[in-house]
């Protein structure tokens with residue numbers, strides 16, 4: 741009989757630190773989605789997939805803390821983008837592997853982490869990124885905590901683009917064409933379902 745290798749635990753990081761300009765400057769994770777803050781749906785879908793949860797936020801930290809997980813702000817001036825949140829998350833993660841999702845994708849796939857993890861281990865990659873319909877979704881990713889020094893250097897040199905940074909590393913894409921609708925971000929009021 742083959743020995744079964746246990747899967748490594750994954751730390752989960754919800755990125756909720758953006759400016760939300762397309763949402764009129766609202767803190768998107770706290771915007772109502774089906775009667776509760778959008779981040780509540782994200783956490784509910786993400787929690788069963790990871791061994792710990794963390795929230796990266798730059799405003800309303802107390803409101804995010806009510807969900808019972810560690811919340812922390814970026815340690816960079818202004819809003820430097822999702823990579824600043826990833827840097828803070830990699831620095832705090834308890835596990836070697838860290839999965840990220842945005843706070844504005846309340847329908848994220850229930851097998852997101854399992855599929856990213858399988859590909860990352862199979863390819864011995866540094867980063868696994870979800871794609872759907874030929875488009876990459878770089879904030880739905882799994883990456884190795886050991887990338888922290890390289891990420892810090894990229895940010896210190898002024899790099900801000902998630903996709904460009906990921907492509908500079910050993911990266912594997914994972915196609916979720918069967919679940920493309922799960923990657924729909926709710927970026928503006930027009931994306932939200934009608935209240936009621």
Ligand SMILES: Nc1nc2c(ncn2[C@@H]2O[C@H](COP(=O)(O)OP(=O)(O)OP(=O)(O)O)[C@@H](O)[C@H]2O)c(=O)[nH]1
Nearest residue numbers: 756757758759760761762819820821822825842843
């Ligand atoms: N920690 C952290 N997260 C961020 C930052 N900028 C964006 N994010 C998060 O990354 C994800 C993708 O961000 P976008 O939707 O592209 O940007 P946004 O600022 O939220 O929205 P727009 O201002 O409308 O572009 C969202 O979940 C954001 O909350 C940042 O500076 N720090």
